[in-house]
Amino acid sequence: MNVGEASKALGVTERRVRALIQQGKLKARKVGRAWQIDDLQLRRAERRPLSEHSRLVLSRALHNRSLTGLTGQDRKRTAKRIAELRASDNPAVLLIDWWGGKHSGPLNFGTNLVEHALAGNSAYVFESLHRTRHEYLRKPEDLADIVSSERLVQGFTQAELADKAQVSLADLKMIERAIRLPLPSPSRRILRVLNIQPTALPNPAAA
Structure with a gap:
């Protein structure tokens, strides 16, 4: 297939396809002045695969869509890796590298x-x-x-997220401590900034 066809199949720009070819991540050959892609299987780069523990932690975080249960360096590193996946224009390459080019884990x-x-x-x-x-x-x-996990993945401090969502820092801290607020509006504003659509929220605190 040509560059345009590969671009549609991979969901990236034609410029990105050419870059992947130049980096040796796509198998291709020149036919005249055009590239002919022979295999869409992305090749690994030179990144070291993650340890079995790190792969397990990351796959669980992706599955749970949160950092629940993680503490310390596991929590920070997993948040950073999720952020890196989202920021990449081709996260599939990162996953291939991190898993060592083969599937493993539950x-x-x-x-x-x-x-x-x-x-x-x-x-x-x-x-x-x-x-x-x-x-x-x-x-x-x-x-x-969800709020504390996404805040860490997206790189906000509590003060930065409260400011961006135009809510009080005290309200955000209460939310992250699982304390009910008297009104749902601060929660909705925070979730909107984090690109999360709630289908339900906690009942308001009793007056």
């Missing part, structure tokens, strides 16, 4: 993305990581988990 949403990456379904991987999230957040604990 079957969940995270490892399913790896399978699609290995199969060359780059567009699916990209779209899965960028679609608007709809979350059922009736329990204050669930709201706290």
